[in-house]
Amino acid sequence: MPRLVSHPDEVKIVTKRFGMGAANIDKYMELGGYESLKKCIAEGPEWVINEMKSSGLRGRGGAGFPTGLKWSFVPKQSAKPKYVLVNGDESEPGTCKDHLIFLHDPHAVIEGTMIAGLAIGAKTGFIYLRGEYRYLLEITEKAVADAYEKGILGKNVLGSDFEFNVITQSGAGAYEVGEESALMESLEGKRGVPRIKPPFPAVVGLYGGPTVINNAETIASVPHVISMGGAAYAAVGSERNGGTRLFGLSGHVERPGIYELPMGYNLKKMIYEVGGGVRGGRKLKAVVPGGSSTPVLLPEEIENLGMDFDQVGKAGSMLGSGGVVVIDDQTCMVEFALRTISFYAHESCGWCIPCREGTDWLKKSLTRFHAGFGTEKDIDNIQYLAENMMGRTFCPLGDAAAMPTIGFVKKFRKEFEDHLNGKPCPFAKHVELAVV
Amino acid sequence: MSPKESNTETMSIFSPQLSARFDVLVAKYPVKRSALIPMLLYAQDEIGYLSDAVIAEVAERIGITQLDVRNVATYYSMLRFKPAGKFNIQVCTNISCMLRGAYELYERFQDELHIGHKGVTSDGVFSLEEVECIGVCCWAPAIQVNYAFHDELTPNDVPKIISEYKSKANGSVKNA
Numbered sequence: 001m002p003r004l005v006s007h008p009d010e011v012k013i014v015t016k017r018f019g020m021g022a023a024n025i026d027k028y029m030e031l032g033g034y035e036s037l038k039k040c041i042a043e044g045p046e047w048v049i050n051e052m053k054s055s056g057l058r059g060r061g062g063a064g065f066p067t068g069l070k071w072s073f074v075p076k077q078s079a080k081p082k083y084v085l086v087n088g089d090e091s092e093p094g095t096c097k098d099h100l101i102f103l104h105d106p107h108a109v110i111e112g113t114m115i116a117g118l119a120i121g122a123k124t125g126f127i128y129l130r131g132e133y134r135y136l137l138e139i140t141e142k143a144v145a146d147a148y149e150k151g152i153l154g155k156n157v158l159g160s161d162f163e164f165n166v167i168t169q170s171g172a173g174a175y176e177v178g179e180e181s182a183l184m185e186s187l188e189g190k191r192g193v194p195r196i197k198p199p200f201p202a203v204v205g206l207y208g209g210p211t212v213i214n215n216a217e218t219i220a221s222v223p224h225v226i227s228m229g230g231a232a233y234a235a236v237g238s239e240r241n242g243g244t245r246l247f248g249l250s251g252h253v254e255r256p257g258i259y260e261l262p263m264g265y266n267l268k269k270m271i272y273e274v275g276g277g278v279r280g281g282r283k284l285k286a287v288v289p290g291g292s293s294t295p296v297l298l299p300e301e302i303e304n305l306g307m308d309f310d311q312v313g314k315a316g317s318m319l320g321s322g323g324v325v326v327i328d329d330q331t332c333m334v335e336f337a338l339r340t341i342s343f344y345a346h347e348s349c350g351w352c353i354p355c356r357e358g359t360d361w362l363k364k365s366l367t368r369f370h371a372g373f374g375t376e377k378d379i380d381n382i383q384y385l386a387e388n389m390m391g392r393t394f395c396p397l398g399d400a401a402a403m404p405t406i407g408f409v410k411k412f413r414k415e416f417e418d419h420l421n422g423k424p425c426p427f428a429k430h431v432e433l434a435v436v
Numbered sequence: 437m438s439p440k441e442s443n444t445e446t447m448s449i450f451s452p453q454l455s456a457r458f459d460v461l462v463a464k465y466p467v468k469r470s471a472l473i474p475m476l477l478y479a480q481d482e483i484g485y486l487s488d489a490v491i492a493e494v495a496e497r498i499g500i501t502q503l504d505v506r507n508v509a510t511y512y513s514m515l516r517f518k519p520a521g522k523f524n525i526q527v528c529t530n531i532s533c534m535l536r537g538a539y540e541l542y543e544r545f546q547d548e549l550h551i552g553h554k555g556v557t558s559d560g561v562f563s564l565e566e567v568e569c570i571g572v573c574c575w576a577p578a579i580q581v582n583y584a585f586h587d588e589l590t591p592n593d594v595p596k597i598i599s600e601y602k603s604k605a606n607g608s609v610k611n612a
Contacts, residue, residue, distance in 0.1 A: 002575050002587065081466070093530040093569040124466070131477060131514045132570050134583040167464060170474045173514030175568070189469035189498075191511040207466055250532035250573040257574050292531055292569075323573060325532055339534055343568055349511070 002100060005257030007274045011236055013224045013244050014217065015260040018104040023139055025146040028107040034152055036226035040115050041160045048119040052222070054230030056242025060097075061087060061178070061215030062291065062320040064309035067222075071212055073202040074120040080209035084116045084125035085201075087183055088216040091130055091175040092291035093343060094323030097246035098216040100258050102129065102136035105220060106143040110166055112214075112222035114157065117164050120212055124165050127216075128187060131172040141168050175347035179395040180213040182349070193351040194395035217246055238264025241308035245322050249275040252282065252328035264306040271302075271326055283329040286411070290320025292340050293400030295407030296327075317407070332427035333415045337408035338366040344401030355398035358389040362405055372422045379416045383409045449489050454482050458497055469498050476509055484519045513568075521556045521563030523601045525549075526580045529566050532573035537590065541577050542566055544591035548598055561605045562598070 004019050012018075022028045040048045052068030059065045074082060086109060090098040101109060113125035127144075129137045144166050147153040155163050169187055171177055177186045181195035184206045205211025221243060225233045234242035241263035247270060250256050254276030261270065267289065271277065278284050284299045289307070295317040297305070305315055312319040327336065345359035365382050368374055386402040386409075393399070409416060418426055448455045457478065461471040472494070479490045486509055495502045509515045527545060529538040546552055549562050556563040572578035575587035581601060586593075 001585075002572065090571050091569060094532050094573050095569075096571045096573045096575075099571050130571065131512070132580060132583070135585075169470070170477060172473050172477050172512035174512050186473065187470055188467060189472035189508065191508055248574050250576060251535040256576070288531070323532075325535070325573075327535065331535065336531065336534075339529070339531055343530055346568055 002096070002103065003257065004100075005255060005259065007259055009265070009269075009274060010260050011244050011262050012260055013228070013233075013236070014101070014108070014221050014246060015104075015258070016224075017108070018100060020104075022105050022107065023103070023143060025107060025143065025150060028105075032227065033107050033223075034111055034158070036223035037111050037114055037118075037152070038158060039226055040118050041158065041162050045119045045121065048115060048226070051226060051230040052119070054234060055225040056230075056234040056237060056240060057218065057221055057225055058241060058309055059215055060217035060221070060245065060322070062092070062293075062318070064319060067214065067218055070202065070214070071116065071119050073200070074210045074212055075203065076121065078121075078210050080207070081124065082120055082122040082210045083206045083212075084113050084120065084122050085180075085183065085187065085206055085211055085213045086113055086125065086127040086216055086219050087178060087180065087213055088127060088129040088133070088136075089171050089174075089178040089183060090133075090216070090321075091178050091347075092293060092321045092323060093340075094250055094288060094291045094325045095248055095321040096250075097248055097258055097322060099133065099136065100246070101216055101220045102133065102140055106136075106140045107147070108220040108223055109140070109216055110143060110147055110153070112219035113166060114153070114164050115222050115226065116212055116214065116219065118162060120210070122212070123163050124167065126167050126169055126187060126206070128169045128171060128177075128183060130177075131170050134170070137168060137170050144168060174349075175343075176349040176395070176397055179397065182395060183213065184211065191349070193349050196394055236262050238262070238306055238308045238311075240310060245307070245319075247307065248321075248323045249326065250323065251288075251326040252279045252331070253277070253326040254279050261307070263308040264311065267297075267302040267305045267307050267324070270307065270324065275326065278326060278328050280328075284326065285329045285331055286327040286333065288323075288325040288327070288404070290318050291323040292325070292343065293396075293404060294318040294320040295403050296333075296411060298411055318403075330427060332370075332425050333408055333412040334366065334370045334419055334425065335427070337405060337412075338363070338370050340404050340408075341366055341401060344397065348397060348401070352393035352395075352398060354389045354392040355401065358385055358398060359401045361385055362401065369416065369419055370425060372419060372425070374416070374419055376417075376420060379409060379413065447493075449493055450479065450482060454478060462497060469500060472498055472500075472505065472508060473512065476505070476512075476515055480515060485516050519556070519560075520565075522561050522605055523581050524563045524565060525597075526565045526567040526570065528568070528570045528572070528576075528578055528580075530569040530573075532569075533577040536576040538577040540591050541579070541589055541594065544594040545598075548594055561602060 057067045177192035182192040186192040201211045345363040350356045386405040389398045389402040495505045527542040578587040
């Protein structure tokens with residue numbers, strides 16, 4: 001069972017009910033649950049969208065798009081039904097925050113979905129969980145059934161004339177489905193290949209209807225934004241980055257876990273104080289700041305780095321999904337790069353050639369390189385290949401594979417050179433990787 | 437054309453419980469084929485893999501071709517077309533787990549079970565798989581046995597996990 005951790009610097013908003021049995025609907029309501037929904041029904045859609053806009057809440061899936069603005073793009077009138085789609089296909093390596101949300105506070109996801117539905121004028125919401133999260137799907141399904149029984153979901157929500165239904169859905173193993181258009185394809189019972197944009201989902205989405213797609217953490221934050229008020233929520237975070245984030249510390253860190261910290265929290269402090277430093281008192285070699293697709297950062301780059309979308313972007317990486325992977329000085333970065341690209345090669349859906357071929361060739365080159373058969377020219381080729389994948393695919397998976405690879409080659413070129421001329425890897429434990 | 441499931445119940449290869457569940461599933465979504473992926477997963481949970489018969493019946497229940505079902509099913513990594521062990525041990529070796537010893541863990545499973553990636557033990561009790569990120573990064577290294585997570589493991593935990601599931605397998609044989 002995933003362990004809960006805590007640290008005095010945490011600001012518990014989304015996690016405030018964790019470990020309190022809030023998966024039980026009575027407990028959830030005793031702790032103030034569904035009060036935000038009541039308030040939203042009373043105040044109406046326009047008020048909700050304005051609160052969301054003033055909260056500065058930005059998409060927690062990785063792109064960081066302002067949530068209130070996204071909701072406002074949905075046309076008021078639509079011939080086809082509108083939908084809310086919650087993305088719980090959490091699959092980015094280094095990311096496990098939604099796991100805890102569904103485990104400890106599934107009703108917050110339901111309440112957030114309903115508020116989103118009210119705001120955009122939808123009557124149906126879908127909560128999509130990755131297939132591996134079966135036990136979390138069961139917890140969520142129970143929560144949905146309980147909400148129907150209490151008259152929270154259904155025809156007359158809490159006695160009002162607002163109608164809303166929630167449908168849960170299971171995936172069956174696919175990273176690509178975390179991309180919003182592939183997610184809609186999967187929910188329609190198809191292969192999870194991306195759609196071309198435009199049209200954007202807010203106009204033509206699920207079953208052709210206008211659709212808002214939000215990450216599970218974003219949706220779980222919504223009831224808290226409403227109960228605190230948009231302005232108060234915004235004040236917790238940094239400039240243009242409202243609220244808190246569930247940061248997942250993993251890898252070579254003394255106290256790994258999910259910590260809820262204000263947006264803009266210093267990364268160095270996060271690793272050394274919140275996470276207790278590098279495991280075994282070793283030296284820090286590198287940090288992947290926001291899930292495996294975000295370019296690696298060096299220790300000197302994190303000194304004054306605040307963890308929000310803008311500051312990490314300025315530092316040449318991305319805040320992504322908030323999965324902070326700590327890497328110590330005993331790690332081979334060529335192996336790390338290889339393991340990262342192996343994942344993307346495995347997950348590329350094959351729809352776009354630059355991604356399908358690019359990830360495969362990067363994996364082949366890095367495999368050969370790590371085994372000691374690389375040439376000087378390979379180092380440049382790897383970078384050249386990765387650079388030519390950027391921006392040439394329907395969805396961001398190609399970029400997600402290319403960006404970290406470019407980062408590894410640029411920042412750890414010396415380690416690549418150390419593998420040349422048949423020299424054995426100075427760190428190697430595992431030269432061959434089995435995942436095919 | 438609106439295919440009705442009038443005959444599927446009597447001819448079904450699935451248990452009455454699963455058939456009933458499928459009846460609910462196909463009516464649950466605005467469009468029937470949205471039920472496809474969960475149906476395939478639940479069918480696999482009961483039958484063990486997506487046999488020709490499973491694909492045929494799911495196709496008929498949804499009202500699409502078998503080819504269409506195969507086209508979708510081959511996309512998803514959790515769906516399989518060959519039987520796995522009664523307990524499918526999935527070891528994550530992605531970055532967060534790798535940094536905390538996932539390969540040592542995976543090697544220990546291989547040594548104890550004498551099988552490799554996607555192998556099945558001769559008694560059919562276990563299969564082993566190296567898998568991509570399973571969303572347990574902060575409690576690494578982690579595995580999934582069927583749907584059950586086991587986290588913060590070391591190679592020394594491996595024999596205990598194996599014997600725990602072995603006794604479960606023996607228990608279910610006795611009860612059967």
